[in-house]
Amino acid sequence: MRSRLRAGIHPGVLFLLFLAVAAGIAFYYLKIGLAEKKVHIEKAIAYLQSEYPFAEIAVKRVQTNEMDVTLRILDVSGQTVGTKDYSLRGRDIFLENRVVVLTAADRERSMVFPVKLYTESVPPTEGDDLLPLYSVDNYPDNYRNQDAELSNAVRYVFRRAFELSNAGREFGETNVRISVSMDAVLHRGGMGGFEAGKSYRCVVHPNGGLELREVK
């Protein structure tokens, strides 16, 4: 029996066994590495899609060259922090915003401060000033929060956002910097126009890209 057993363990079998064990270990670590990578990428995709609304335009009436609308300024959770009704001359509403992109390491976060409302018939200099709608004591209510440190940071960004040539500067003592500070305007343009009875939501992406969507 012992000789038969000894004869049965062929070096080739041992080699195959070794290969199988090595492959098993390699697959195990590969699987762990892939699972971690997958979670990381999923988080990165979720981050890129992490948009939030900052304003909503409800259109009440549209006539040949007039429209009645309600503008609502929203905070990051979608709650209204300022609202006003407008009767405008024109058919397209232009919502001008100061967009600030904060960069830390490889991540970006955007803050939006609506500044002006006008139409296609009205030059921007004659537009309605929106800051009084939501800013109190030089603090933007759309980013109000309970955390004192964060509140100071918001106040700082808000102040710096309206200074000239402020992009690319370090943000206080931290590694956060304002990488972009620009005025971006949302409107319908040639894309169908505003319709009475409908609402349109303005959203911002982490990189500062804005979007105007019809609310379904």
Added chain:
Amino acid sequence: MQNLDALKSLESTLGAVIFLLNPLVAAAKFLFLTPWGWIAIGIAFIFVVIVGSRGQDGEFHLSTFLASLARTAFSLYANLFHILVGVAILAGVYVLSNAARDAAATLTLMRETKMLEAALANLKSDRKVLEVKCVPDMQDPGNNLVTLSYFAWSPGLDRDVPAGEETVTIAGEKIYVDFGVINFDYSLVEKGERKNITFPHTLYSDIRAYENGADLLHPSNGVPASFSPDRQTLFLLDGSEYDREIGIVMDAATNRDKARKLGIRAAYGEAIAIKPQQNGKTYQFYSTGTGGVVLKNPD
């Protein structure tokens, strides 16, 4: 994409191996790893003993039963090596089957990760659509000379290529470069089936209303000029087919039903303000994978 196909074919090969091994593994697991399996083996053993217990007269005797029991037990002992080898082979098949299952799961994970990587790259991909230089006009104070360099995405080269240049004169201290923007559903952008579209539309200023602005669209057959790359860069694509595709998207941007069918998430106008610079600074405007226009080097 070829890598993904290779992974998919490997996965299906492993699936076939698992499918073939499954009945063998299930039988071995039942026989050796469950009480019912051992009961079945015991019953088979007793059956063999009883069958061999009949005497020459065909009757059952205790002496023949004991002899059969001893014979069967000895036969089992004599063939122990073969039995052990058989069990070892079954154990090997079981391990192999599990390894194949693990390998298939790893390949699936690998394929999913590759797809997610591609989705991330598509969402992060920015496309240059316009470069603008805006300098005060020294010959005509109050006016600015705005030089616009258009870029169009070339499907053949898979990059943005110059698509023309023009200079516009406009008055004002703040110039607004307006774009038409068409954003597709995230899922389509992630899969690489669609790219968000941005095209220069109008140039207006702080003192010149949008309706009196300069037209940057120059549509020809419904196709904006900024969608007209050098025909040679389309390579195998037919130029008229390319124009037709762009025309369909432009048409859908103003038609809710068509937009839904094409997977358009939002279509709107977006203007970015720049200031005239004596030093002739170049502003670069990019269309983003997540949606909207971004300025890469603002003030």
